[in-house]
Each structure stands twice: as structure tokens, then as C-alpha cells.
Amino acid sequence: MQRMKRGISTFPFLLIFSLIAGAVILTFFFGFGQDLLGLLGRYNSLSLAKNIDQQLAAFTFASHAHNVIPFGKKADVSVSCSNGESIISVDDQSLPTQKLILAPTVLRGNSLRAWTLSWDYPFKVENFYFLFDDDVSYFFQDTLQGKETYFKTTFKAIKNDISLLSSTLPHIKKIIVLFRDSNVNYFNYPHVLRVVKIDFRDKKILISTPSENKEFTLLGDPLAYAALFTQSIKDYECVQKEAIERLNTLTELHVLKTLMLRDLTEDSCLYDITYLDELKSQEQYPPLTYPDAAQNLEVYNKNLELANCPGIYLQ
């Protein structure tokens, strides 16, 4: 081995080497720790999103149910809709799901409340899931009649913090629910997120935000509640389109079932697919004839059952 020259000390080299090696090891560990923490954070957020999805799936069975979903930690949960899929986001992680889910704002806290409602049009099509907390309050128009009262009572049973428009509008996030035209511009008041006008007579819904408004055909009560729980017009439109896709699939399934019933039952049972055809996809959007078609199908199905023929769908 070659000997070092006299007078040359190895100490500076050793010091430099130790410093560099120490820095490399420290950087490596710091990076590794950061990555691990980030990974665990993402893992926890995704687990929570999956947990919410599974808890919602667990009450698919119910046609009308509500529940509190605890998180076990503080989290920001939001829901959006894109390309026909709902997306549950927890912090910065997202989980796509085929359920029709809506939430009025970003939900912050240790838990959220969930409400599921079956959409029967007239046969069961899908469940809607609404996620909410107490951050947003709802203000209803004062004088209600018939169907509007029933609509408000059902809503109040789920979301307690609703008030009348005649009361003072406090400085909290709020959504205004109207059933008739109003001359008041509610966006002049502070913290008004949206104004939703539901017209049960003409079967129309108008959703207004400070920047835009859009009218939709009212396709049953669950879609009216969906308008109250949507975060944006875009999300509502996306969820409604997905719901109509599901309706089309289920209508097609019932057409096939009707044709099978026609083959299998006595000739005295007159099976007709006209009303189902009216419910199938139409060129125009929103589907204006759907409400009448659903109503006609319901009457037709009842008449079949009265004639002791198996119904196209069971009530």
C-alpha cells in the first residue's frame, strides 16, 4: 500500500467526507420520511373517501334514510360530477363512484350527514345521495300550498336549520328556495349561494347563481331536492344527465321485460310498450315529455294489475 507523505493530515478529508456523507444520508432520510408521510396522508384520505362510498352503499337498500358518517379525523370533503361520474374528494384525494351524490359546499369537520332518496320514475331507477353539514342554511318562501308544504316538511325532517324568507337573513351561507316568482334580487343579500325556484305545476326547476342561471325539467321530487343540494349548475346538469342515462337503461330493461310478459302470459293481458318508449332517450334536452310519460305509465301499470295481469313493475 502506498504510504502518505509526512506532514499531510487526513483529518480535513475525513471531515469533508463525513459532512458530505452525513448530508446525503440526512437528505435521503428527510426525503424518505416526507414521502412516507405524504403517502400515509394520501392513503388516509383515500380510505376515508372509500369509507364514505361504502357507507352510502350500505344504505342503498333504503328508499328514504339518513345517517351521520363519522370520519375519525378532521377532513375537507367535497363532491363533484364529471363525465357521468360522481367524485368524492377528501382533502386532495379523489375517488370516482357511480352513485349519484351531491353536496352543497365543501364539508369541513369530523363527520357529515347523509340522506338517501330513491328515485322512482315510476319504477325504481336509482338512489340519490345528499351529503351536508350545518354550514349552509335554507330559506323557504313564506306561503306554501299543497305539494310545496309536503316538500318543505320532508326537507325539514332531514335538515333542521331551515327558515322562512320573511325572517331576517343573517350573515351565514344560505340557499333561497322559491316556488313562485319573486321581485326581490336575493343576490343583493350577503352570502346567498344560490336561488332555486321549483315550479311543481309546470314541472320546472330554475337554479340561479350570481353569475348564471339555468332551467331544467323537474323529473320527480328527488331531482328537486338534488337542486337544493347541488354545489353548482354544472354538477346538477351532470348528475341529471347521468340519472337520465340510468332511466334509459332501466326503461330498456322494462321494455324487454314487457315483451317477455307478452309472450308468457294469457292473451287477455294487453302489454303495450308505448309509454315506455315515450320514456326512452329523446333528441331534445331537457326531456319535456318525461313527466307525462311517467304518469301515463304509472296509470297503465295500475290498470294491468286491476285486470289481474302481472304489472310491468311492482309498486
Added chain:
Amino acid sequence: MKKGQIHFIETIFVLLILVIIIFIGIIITYFSLNRELSEKKETLTTTDAIILTDSVISMPEFTCGKSSNCIDTLKIFAFQQILQDPIKRKYYSTLFGKKRITLQIIYPEINAHFDRFCSLNDFHDGFSQECRYFLLYGGEETPDFSQKLESSAHVYIPSLDKRVLGILTIEVLQ
């Protein structure tokens, strides 16, 4: 060899051991994380399958109506035709994942000789009672599965307006 050189080699040796220990630590952490994730995946798959067992019965594609725990046989046959559409097939493959869903009639008892899947032909002139199974989703061949979940359900025959007893089976494919 000089004293300084020995110190230098010693330091490098210590560092080398340190690096080896760190690597062993990283490998152990990686494998334990990997195992934990695999266990979590298995738990999630099981939970998904359990939830699916309940939700299949209430799915509008199969359910008799608002009455709970009942599957409509004609809807099963109609659903098989719906699955011929590639777009719809994709939707349901995302929904069900790698699973096979079948329904078996257990009462009234079907003769063991008729151990086959039912078709629409078995329902002309009533129910022939010459078949036992219905295929809701997946292939007719018995697959290799890692888990099998069963749940009882009523089987509704609309043309006869009659209910029989069955077992819904979900097999999670490997």
C-alpha cells in the same frame, strides 16, 4: 499502514455498515407496508362484496319492486340482453368488478338431475322446474374464486305471480 489511513478505512467501514442497516430498514418498511396494503385491499374487497350482496337485491335491475329482498326472474333475462351493449357492459363491469353473481332456487326443491342455468324457455307454460340457477353477472363456467358470499332472497316469477326461495351467491374472482 499509517494510523490516519486506518482511521479513514474504519470510518468508511462504519459508514458502509450504517448504509447496509439503513437499506435493511427500508426493505423491512417496504415489505411491511406492502403487506399492510395487501391486507387492506383484501378487507376492502370483502367489505365491497358484503355490501354488493345486499345492494344487488335492491338494485332496480333485479329487484321485484319496493318490497325488499326479492329478485325478478324476467329482469335477470332482460339484464343479460342489456349487457350485450358494450357501453352498458362497461358500466356494470366497473360496478361489479371481478365478480360472478348467481341465484339458486332452493325451495321448492329442484331435482338434482336438473343442475343447470334457467332460460326464458323454462318459463313457457308456467315454470318447468327443470333448472336451478340464474346467471346475473359473469360467466356460466365456475371460476376460480377467492371468496364466496351467500344471502337468501325471494325469487319472483312474474308470469305466475309466484315467489320461490333462493340463495344469491357472489363469488369474488381471483
